Amino acid sequence: MPQPYSLNTYSLQPKYLQPLQMSIQAIHIRKTFGNYTALEDVSLEVPDGKLVSLLGPSGSGKTTLLRILAGLDFADPGSNGKVLFHGEDVTATQAGKRGVGFVFQHYALFKHMTVADNIAFGLRSMKRSERPDKAAIHARVNELLQLVQLDGLQKRYPSELSGGQRQRVALARALAVNPKVLLLDEPFGALDAKVRKDLRRWLRTFQEEIKVTTIFVTHDQEEALELADEVVVMNNAKIEQKGPPQQVYDRPVSPFVIEFLGNVNRFTAGVSGKAGDKPKDVLYVRPHDVELEPEGSETHEYSLKAKVQHIFSAGNYGRVRLERVGTHEPFEAEVPRERLRELELAPGKVVSVVFRHVRLFPKGEFLEADIKDGKLAV
Amino acid sequence: MPSIISRFRTDKVPKTQSAISEPRWMRYTLMGLAAGFLLFFLLIPLFSVFFEAFRRGIPAFIATFEDENALAAIRLTLTVALICVPVTTVFGLAAAWAITKFSFRGKSLLTTVIDLPFAVSPVIAGLIFVLIFSGTHGWLGPWFESQGIRVIFALPGIVLATMFITLPFVARELIPLMQSQGRDEEYAALTLGASGWRTFLRVTLPNVKWGLFYGLILCNARAMGEFGAVAVVSGNIKGMTSTMPLYIETLYFEYATVPAFALSSILTLLALLTLVLKNIIEWKAGG
Numbered sequence: 001m002p003q004p005y006s007l008n009t010y011s012l013q014p015k016y017l018q019p020l021q022m023s024i025q026a027i028h029i030r031k032t033f034g035n036y037t038a039l040e041d042v043s044l045e046v047p048d049g050k051l052v053s054l055l056g057p058s059g060s061g062k063t064t065l066l067r068i069l070a071g072l073d074f075a076d077p078g079s080n081g082k083v084l085f086h087g088e089d090v091t092a093t094q095a096g097k098r099g100v101g102f103v104f105q106h107y108a109l110f111k112h113m114t115v116a117d118n119i120a121f122g123l124r125s126m127k128r129s130e131r132p133d134k135a136a137i138h139a140r141v142n143e144l145l146q147l148v149q150l151d152g153l154q155k156r157y158p159s160e161l162s163g164g165q166r167q168r169v170a171l172a173r174a175l176a177v178n179p180k181v182l183l184l185d186e187p188f189g190a191l192d193a194k195v196r197k198d199l200r201r202w203l204r205t206f207q208e209e210i211k212v213t214t215i216f217v218t219h220d221q222e223e224a225l226e227l228a229d230e231v232v233v234m235n236n237a238k239i240e241q242k243g244p245p246q247q248v249y250d251r252p253v254s255p256f257v258i259e260f261l262g263n264v265n266r267f268t269a270g271v272s273g274k275a276g277d278k279p280k281d282v283l284y285v286r287p288h289d290v291e292l293e294p295e296g297s298e299t300h301e302y303s304l305k306a307k308v309q310h311i312f313s314a315g316n317y318g319r320v321r322l323e324r325v326g327t328h329e330p331f332e333a334e335v336p337r338e339r340l341r342e343l344e345l346a347p348g349k350v351v352s353v354v355f356r357h358v359r360l361f362p363k364g365e366f367l368e369a370d371i372k373d374g375k376l377a378v
Numbered sequence: 379m380p381s382i383i384s385r386f387r388t389d390k391v392p393k394t395q396s397a398i399s400e401p402r403w404m405r406y407t408l409m410g411l412a413a414g415f416l417l418f419f420l421l422i423p424l425f426s427v428f429f430e431a432f433r434r435g436i437p438a439f440i441a442t443f444e445d446e447n448a449l450a451a452i453r454l455t456l457t458v459a460l461i462c463v464p465v466t467t468v469f470g471l472a473a474a475w476a477i478t479k480f481s482f483r484g485k486s487l488l489t490t491v492i493d494l495p496f497a498v499s500p501v502i503a504g505l506i507f508v509l510i511f512s513g514t515h516g517w518l519g520p521w522f523e524s525q526g527i528r529v530i531f532a533l534p535g536i537v538l539a540t541m542f543i544t545l546p547f548v549a550r551e552l553i554p555l556m557q558s559q560g561r562d563e564e565y566a567a568l569t570l571g572a573s574g575w576r577t578f579l580r581v582t583l584p585n586v587k588w589g590l591f592y593g594l595i596l597c598n599a600r601a602m603g604e605f606g607a608v609a610v611v612s613g614n615i616k617g618m619t620s621t622m623p624l625y626i627e628t629l630y631f632e633y634a635t636v637p638a639f640a641l642s643s644i645l646t647l648l649a650l651l652t653l654v655l656k657n658i659i660e661w662k663a664g665g
Contacts, residue, residue: 108566125572
């Protein structure tokens, strides 16, 4: 098998021997569709070999950014947006010459071709002088099918495969031409929950093996947090925050990020709800930072009275839906099962609620605090 | 011993399984009405065509095709179809491609204009070409005449009129098909390094091949059967500019019933063949 098509070319460059190189750089990307701004001066850098997730709600611009990186779309003419792969300016390069592997949400497999022909398509599209011979293509297809654990399905048609299998074929097809970067557009979006979970774990180990720089778009925060080395949260045509998953989850920089990543309760008025309280900043509390106490133990500004609405427990934790007495604000608490039993919780019961940890965004800043003795401990 | 299951069996099973059920008399009236229409307007005429064609026996039927003028009409009809179908196919592909894959000014106008031949009476379509190409009083006719090219009352006029009528057939089949398929497969081919031409040949075309083929046979059936527009531009000169439908009419008015129906039966067979092919295609495309 000729060297240039071997998968081993990826593993020949151990990451630790090299300075942190940027595989993908997008600089000042602006994109408008008529009056609609899809991307507003977005810049992004992706280090070599990393798995990065673009996370955001639909309409946030994440897919547009991915398509611009792939060369399927282009930044506004006249804006000075640039796309660089490994330092090389590819802004004006056609999609086919950028060396990207692109995987679509709905697979986009060629329906009338077998699995083998699908995977071989990129190799057969090469210039005659660069194209590997028949035997090499055949070997490469088999190797890729083994890699995505679908060996033996060479002769099948896409319609004869399950969703998860189709997406793995799409991945193999994208990898066949040894792309410099791999771009995945909501790769698990069309799959059902169980397959999605399996496939994303598989993709994580797979990416670690082949070490090709990968960006994937998703609107599923759980997926992004579990899978990515780095999460880029997008909203309203802009990047809200980027960083390692733990950091983005623990230290969200804006109300949007905290609301988008995981469940969170928001309280708008003064927390204790006493008469004469002026509305304060919005206070965010994660359900696991809500503690329940027997009625009558609310003692300070960051505690309140609430009525239990609904209890559901799966595993060690129970999810309790509550309604604040007085304001009827609904919120959620995550309580250990044991605690549920101790408190003898049941719908209709009134309890005291204490917040362990809160987040505030006064005047656009971020304030995170533990509650100690009824005071914010900043 | 009765099984446990039987205890759960309901005694009364509703007679109809369908959620929508009409009274019996209504169902039979509607079915009868449909069957009646089918019989009177389709089956009897269809039968009568073949009945009349073979009324005087097989030799009389065959004699029709020994008539020089009949053969000339068949030849002309085939020639016209042979020119029109490829041209319409190329136009249809180009128009469908442009409309579904790009956004440009006047796109909705183009989509509407493609339907014009469906909306306009074929006689008017014929007259348009007479107005443009007539040798004596057309806009462009005298110039073509001076170049020694006869358009009206000749093959070019017949081809033009037929082309006008059949223009929408392929495009109309392809546009909804291409719209529903989206562009993802083509984008995928593009990112894999395929050229535009290769993408078209290996990805776009195979995806629309059955729709294309269906549009093609419909277009062919219409090209061979068109009467109104061709009657206006051709002048209906026996043995020269008389197509099959025109010659059938001539024969009929000359009381040559058997030859008229014999030729008709050929066109009818074409129609039946078209329907059979259509069904095969739908079955293939669906499976």
